[in-house]
Amino acid sequence: MGMISRVRGRIRSDSFSKIPPVKSEDKIANIVWLLSLVLLLPFWAPRGLFVALGGAWLMAAYTCLVVPVLISANYKYPARWYPAVVKLAQKTGRRLKAPCACVLGVLKTAYAPLERAERIFLQMNNLSTMVFQLLIFTACDRLFVSKGKLTSLYSLMFYNVITYSVNYVREICTKEDWSPYVNVTRHSRVKHLAMSATKIVLEWTKAVTFIVTITFILLTLGLEQGLEHYSPTFLYTAITGIYYLLSEKTFIELWPIALSAMKFERLEGMEVMYFGVWARGITTALAVPLVPALAWCERWRLAVLVMYFCVFVHGRHRLGEALVKLNEARGSLARFRRATAEELARLEDVCAVCLGGMRSARVTPCAHFFHADCLRRCLATSDRCPICVRPYVFC
Structure with missing residues (x-):
């Protein structure tokens, strides 16, 4: 009995005391990790399961709902082995840094001719925009419209007709010279008969074409003639319409005018x-989810084309260039502080550059107030104040 008591006491004092108690956070982290494995199992399920339940978009909806929750849960309750994996990855990355730099250099040299071809392609703005639109419309055609092989072409034609009508209305609204005649010279009153006749015929042709176009649209939509094989879904119309409105040159020029009319002070x-x-x-973001959806539906070639042109080329060049311009403009103004509401109310002045009222302004070191965009334009030509012509000195 004494031997048993000593052994039992040693076990209680030594062995169990060395086993660390499992904390509640560790338990939660292990549970979160196991639940993550369970919730990620559908991604390894056969494709026919989700096709039978709801198609590729059921998988997309499941991904948008589950993956962010899993990422946030694992970030809040990380398992103990997560830091070790991160350290191992960092150590491996430092070891592979030099070989990866060499490989990237070789790939960059090999990619240089293709990059030049991409830039030449994007310089042909109308052609590149039409290619992007055709790819997005065709991808939506394959995903959202059943047996609609020409839906994308019908849609693009319909949107182009609307664009033509908007262009004509815009031309009428901004037109200043309503005279049907053309003078021989700018300061002459002698009419050029041939040019005047050509201008009259051209203006009448535009007007008749516009009337015929509007009539055609009303008849097509009202009587539904020629639309037997055109049956787009709401999601198809929403995605293609948003993409077209944000990529077509006519609407890209009109949207900033509407924003300017709203007078958002933060945009300066x-x-x-x-x-x-x-x-x-937005156009790049619209193209991103189409790539895995096309791959899920085994449209591999179209998925590769959308990924390359609409995501990589469009995002890298056009979105990248727009971000660079915006960051440069904001960086040039970052040195100048914003004027407070009290200063503007006390000043009651106009911008010395554009002579417009100031609801928001930037203040120079010499205490002069300008619109942010006006000041940015002045900084592009000179680094001196437009009023006192002093160089800007910042403390």
């Missing part, structure tokens, strides 16, 4: 730059 007169970033960011 740089609506064109902000909208350029927003439009290119």
Whole structure:
């Protein structure tokens, strides 16, 4: 009995005391990790399961709902082995840094001719925009419209007709010279008969074409003639319509005007730059989820084309250039502080550059007030104050 008591006491004092108690946070972290494995199992399930339940978009909805929750839960309750994995990855990355730099250098040299071709392609703005639109419309055609092989072409034609009508109305609204005649010279009153006749015929042709176009649209939508094989879904119309409105040149020029009319003070007169970033960011974001959806539906070639042109080329060049311009503009103004509401109310002055009222302004070191966009334009030509012509000296 004495031997048993001594052994029992030693076990209680030594062995169990060395086993650390499991904390509640560790328990939660282990549970979160196990639940993550369970919730990620559908991604390894056969494709036919989700097709039978709801198609590729059921998988997309499941991903948007579950993956952010799993990431946030694992970030809040990390398992003990997460830091060790991170350290191992950092150590491996430092060891592979030099070989990876060499490989990236070789790939960059090999990619240089292709990059030049991409820039030449993007310089042809109308052609590149049409290619991007066709790819997005075709991808939406394959995903959202059943047996609609020409839906993308019908949609693009319909949107182009609307664009033509908007362009004509805009031309009428901004037109200043309503005279049907053309003078021989700018300061002459002698009419050029041939040019005047050509101008009259051209204006009448535009007007008749506009009337015929509007009539065609009303008949097509009202009587539904020729739309037997055109049956787009709401999601198809929403995605293609948003993409077209944010990528077509006509609407890209009109949206900043609407933003300027709203007079958002935070934009500081740089609506064109902000909208350029927003439009290119939204169009790139619309193309991103189409790639895995096309791959899920085994449309591999179309998925690769959308990934390369609409995501990589469009995002890298057009979105990247818009971000660079916006950051440069904001960086040039970062040195100048914003004027407070009290200063503007006490000043009751106009901008010395554009002679417009100031609801928001930037203050120079010499205590002069300018619109942010006006000051940015002045900084592009000179680093001196437009009023006192002193160089800017910042403390």
